[in-house]
Amino acid sequence: MDNLEKILANLPKPKLRLKADLKIKSKLYYLILSKRLEKLFSQPAPRGQVYILKNSLAIALMIIIIFSGTSIYAYSSGEVMPGNRLYSLKRAMEKVEQQASITPAAKSQTYQKFSQRRLEEALRLSRRKSSGGQISNADNQQVSANIQKNIAEAVSNLITAADTAAAIKNQAESLAAQSRITERADSEVKYLNQIAAFAAFADDQEILDKVSDAKTAINQYQNASLDDNRSDEPEEKNLNQINNNTASQAEPARQIEQTRENKETKSERKYSPRQRREKKTNADQDNQKPPARIQGVKINGGSEARPVQTAASSPNSVPGPSDSRLENGQPPQTDEQSQPPEKPEDNRSAAEIAPPEPKPATINIQPVQEQKDATEQTKEISSFTGATSTPARQDDSFRKSDSNDDDHEEEESTDIAATTPEKSTATTTSRDREND
């Protein structure tokens, strides 16, 4: 009996497996939860509690909508400025955006955007301050402090954007980002100018100082970027080519100058001192007048302009100021200044599209000058022959000078006749009149 009881006392007492245990427990918890929910919604609760429980979803949705709407308004509205209650929310949203931009390009763009935004805010504040609307005198100091803070922040953002752009590994992307920053810097300088104008109006020296500091910082950045670009760009080749062109153009131009001077000295040897003086004054007047090529275009219109334009229309021609400068012996600025105001566009275009070859240019120039002289002389002669009131002394001088000029012209007649038939006809008419 005792032995059997001992055996029965040793009967195994198995335990529930863990898997089954967890299964039963999960079922139990599910039942507990459902029972609680059932109690929650079935039993009558106090009025406030019922309102909160039954409309908890609606309340949560409302809170989400209100919060998100306020955030969007704060972020996107330009009216939310420093001093506004929603400004901290705006800055928080911007921080989130900053954190969300992962790549350096995106970061750079975000910094640029924030930089411009700070300046826009500063400008709006300046406007308000100057207008005096919505801001009391007590807040003026706070507003000016905010403007200064915004300016400083804008500059720091821009510089950070530039640094981030420089850190972009892809070179093309980096260059594009840097160019965007340069454009942004230009627009920011405009903003700063406007802020400075408002500050000057309000006589706020602190803001003016801050603006000038910001401008110098931006200028430094721009100069640094320009230097970098210069060092990067492979323009040495082009520069060498341009130098060669100018040198090649300068050489024949120098020869032309020398030949012209030689001719003048030759002709002056034949003139009497008085004639020489008169010639000199004429030459001075000619020098004061617009350059020969431009004059030729103007005076003779289509007949003289035609060869110039045809030469310029050649595809190999290199338009530039060097040839005109060398031909006339004057800088291009003086050419422009000396242009008559009647047809500035025609003259400029003709001057700009002048052919690079110096030889045909001289052929054009000299006849024009000579022809001009000839026309003036014919005019003078006609006045001399027609008008009786002119003094005899002057007539003599004209005669002498004309004869001398004729001699001089005879020397060059072959050149001139070859280039301008009109000129030769003019000289022959003047000679005939003189003979008469």
Next chain:
Amino acid sequence: MAKKPDSFVSYYNQFKNKIYAYFLYRVGFDVKLAEDLTSEAFMKAFKKFEDFDEEKPFQPWIYTICRNHLINHYKLSKREISLDGIEGLAKYADARVEEKFELERVIAIINQMDETDKEVLQLRFVQELTNPEIACLLEKEEGAIRTQISRSLAKLRELLIK
């Protein structure tokens, strides 16, 4: 006084192994069926937990539920109890190899006995309930339970000698 549902979980943790063993012995040591019956019994108990009087002991209450659930199971399934799981059951016992062999034999004989004998012996020696607890569970007098246990042991001894 409203009862806390968490208290049922604590009761479950306290009695889960005993209830599982109870079902295991009564369903022919079918582990899967015993687990299912344990789970179903506790779910039923949880649903009736609202009616449970906390001033009374939990053990007879849960055993009553399990017993009724088992009776329902017998009625519905009407299947015969197999003794396939007895061989695996002996490993749970803290005994030597010879003793384990003897235990398996005892368990097999008990499973062949009447339901009344089987139940009384199991409640007494496996579930380790006292005579008053068994009397409470089976809704009998304590003396009747004591007599029932002695008769069941005598039957078992006879079967073991055979």
